[in-house]
Amino acid sequence: MPQTADRCAGPSPWSSREAELLAVTLRLLQQHGYDGLTVDAVASEARASKATVYRRWPSKAELVLAAFSEGVRQVAVPPETGTLRGDLLQIGETICQHGRLNAGTIRAVLVEVSRHPALRDALQHQFLDQRKAAIQHILRQAADRGEIDESAIGDELWDLLPGYLIFRSIIPGRPPTRRTVQALVDDFILPGLARSSGYQAS
């Protein structure tokens, strides 16, 4: 794995056997959806005992969240295109692809997380913290290159790009496309980020 991935996404918190179980879980989720997934099927497909799975992830919801987060972590290699626009487009397209594959899981995870405080902490630490670090890393590099002002890196709207694209992935009928990402980056994100650096006349 390239060093850049480790730097932002962090090393895998799982043993190779655990990572294997999570990969099986994610594949079965994409095939059968959250409702259709059973811990039995995961154990059988991975040739593990149910007890092994439950020892590490005491509920189906925890297993699913871990599988989802690990799947995102693996594809979330921070882009190094050399420009802010290039980096944002690449992140956006990765989110679209991931959203297309995992829309059902994302919907189910949102419901489960709202019911279980422990899952909420897991989502925060296994997933959201890394994503925020990755985006802020890209913005900081852009500030270092003089593309935007430091002050454009805020806490309030750091997830505007992923948040809107995930919204589009989980509502029916309008999955985001490359065109969505381009319009979002070129028409709103870049003008917004450039604004505080004085590029804008008004």
Added chain:
Amino acid sequence: MPQTADRCAGPSPWSSREAELLAVTLRLLQQHGYDGLTVDAVASEARASKATVYRRWPSKAELVLAAFSEGVRQVAVPPETGTLRGDLLQIGETICQHGRLNAGTIRAVLVEVSRHPALRDALQHQFLDQRKAAIQHILRQAADRGEIDESAIGDELWDLLPGYLIFRSIIPGRPPTRRTVQALVDDFILPGLARSSGYQAS
């Protein structure tokens, strides 16, 4: 009801008795969540027979979607503040309030809609079409006043404001606030909409 509400949100498609049943449903949803809601409880609270409820809404999911859409329709009075910024802030704050009250329902509706094509059509016609019309009405008024260019009114990102705010409402731990709406409108939406009218130097 003021005429402005009728113009964009459309008149209620329900009889007054049906509207009463939907109001009871929405209140019970806000109290007990999607899982805790039963058609029995709605019928009993509204002093109706279960058959009456099922005749109009053959499944709990359809009843919930109708109640949710009707709840939004009633509060979705198109703002007439006289400025694009004022209109967007007002829409944004209404969405935040509605999102806070109905986060659990929105999550459940997204799951149910993904399972049932008929619900998807209902969401489209009872809800999304009206919301799109309301936002495009505001943008068209702003174009008439010369605040933005006609070309800023596109099909791809018309729901950037509501979409991101709904995303923030349904993820754990970061419900959108007045500050979120202001930053979104002032730092991204307005600079993005103004961009095509030549306000921006670059």
